[in-house]
Amino acid sequence: MNWRRLWAIVVKELRQLRRDRITLAMIVGIPVIQLVLFGYAINTNLRGLDAGIVDQxxxxGSRAxxxxMLATGVVAPVARADTPQELMAMIRRGRISIGIVLPADFExxxxxxRAVAQILVDGSDTAVQGAAAQLMQVPIDSAVPDTRAPLTSTPVDGRISVVGFYNPQRRSAVNIVPGLIGVILxxxxxxxxxxxxVRERERGNMELLIATPLTSAELMVGKVLPYVAIGLVQTSVILALGTWLFEVPIRGSVLDVYLASGLLILANLALGLLISTRAQSQFQAMQMTFFVFLPSxxxxxxxxxxxxxxxxxxxxAEVLPLTHFLRLIRGVMLRGAGLGEMWGDVLALAAFVLVMMALAILRFRKRLD
Known part of the structure; x- marks a missing residue:
């Protein structure tokens, strides 16, 4: 082995890496992103869950x-209601995760x-059920007694009951399978x-496309549409296997499931097109895709x-289309909500599609340079 020639190859690879900015970014960026995400952003100890309160x-004593409960830090009040039915409607829409109900005969x-309070929990997320169980440990006898109530010698021994909806068995598949639609898409x-x-450019097909009267917008949209059908086929496969193998329910409209999936498909396709206008090779395109997939x-x-x-x-995370899709798909499939009840996430996905597609069209040029 000639060490001089070997060293020449090593120097050549180092110089090539120095010119490849995407690879350099991955060398430094991936460890930094994972360290920050897992060390700072990821926390399984839930605090500040959105909660609604009904104090009839x-x-x-009930106010105390x-x-x-609020002092535990597990829940944060974001809404008040007059009846438990109103709390259930908020849970179905995804506005709150936990509802606290104190009946009129609390004292x-x-x-x-007997049970003095009832905790209504969105069981579509198993982590929320586990966090809500901490509220059962709040001591009842620490509450201030109502001075209007007659004195009694009966010892104070009330209880707090937790009721989980939409997934009372706490099966993880019920929560994971709808999310897998978004992850796979x-x-x-x-x-x-x-x-x-990038593939068109590497294979030489871009020269033929340049010679056609196609506009940039027509070319971009034309590349997106076939993959929409592919994405809907993938959605159907996941739904079929999820309901058959794991008995995951579809409590809402199947049409809403496909509409939400269609929005995510368009959002991801538009983002992919924007990446393709920046990447110089298919390998670079895959590298840049990884930077999107990991945070998502x-x-x-x-x-x-x-x-x-x-x-x-x-x-x-609100910038990521997958964040909004997970709220929509779990709301439709597990809680039976309609897309109209979760219009905020629908608008967020639609806006993402328009912005990403516009940027991709503006960046694309029908040139080989």
């Missing part, structure tokens, strides 16, 4: 019990040793279109609870 007793139940759709324009799967709420992340990270 409105006594000193609510304050004790009587407290003195009789994100991984495949972004990758397919990220290499689309970690910050969207698929693997780790969204409510456990710091507020800054939650704001960043």
């Amino acid at each position: 007793a409105n006594s000193a 019990l609510v304050l004790d 009587r139940r407290r003195s009789d040793g 994100t991984m495949t759709m972004v990758l397919f279109t990220a290499i689309a324009v 799967i970690l910050l969207s709420g698929f693997m780790f609870p969204f409510a456990g992340m710091p507020k800054l990270v939650q704001w960043l």
Whole structure:
């Protein structure tokens, strides 16, 4: 072995890496991203869950019990209602994760040793059920008694009951399978279109496309449409296997499931096209796709609870289309909600599609240079 020639090859590879900015970014960026995400953003100890409160007793004792629950830090009040039915409607729409109900006969139940409060939990997220169980440990006898109630010698021994809806068995498949639709569509759709324009350039087909009267917008949209059908086929396969193998329910409209999936497909395809206008090779396109996929799967709420992340990270996660899709698909499939009830996430996905597609069209030029 000639060490001089070997050293020449080593120097050549180092120089090539120095010119490849994408690879350099991955060498430094991947360890930094993973360290920050897992060390700072990922937190399985849920705090500040959005909660709604119904206090029909409105006594000193009931108010003290609510304050004790809030003092745990597990829940944060974002809405008040008059009836438990209103809380259930909020849970179905995804506005709150937990509902706290204190009945009108709170003091009587407290003195009789019966359940004095009921915690309504969105069981479509198993992590929320586990966090809500901490509220059962709030001591009832620490609540201030209602001075209007008659004195009694019965010892105070009330209880707090937790009721989980939509997934009372706490089966993880019920929560994971709907999310897998979004994860698989994100991984495949972004990758397919990220290499689309680059592949045309590498194979020499771009010269033929330049000679046609196609506009940039027509070329971009024409490349997207075939993959929409592919994405819907993938959605159908996951739904069929999920309901057959894991008995995952579809409580809402199947049409809403496909409409939400269609929005995510368009969002990912538009993002992939934008990546393809920046990448110089198919390998670079795949590298850039990885930078999109890693934050999406970690910050969207698929693997780790969204409510456990710091507020800054939650704001960043709102930019990811998968974050909004998970809320939509779980709301439709598991809680039976309609897309009209979750219009905020629908608008967010639609806006993402328009912005990404516009940027891709503006960046694309029918030139070989």
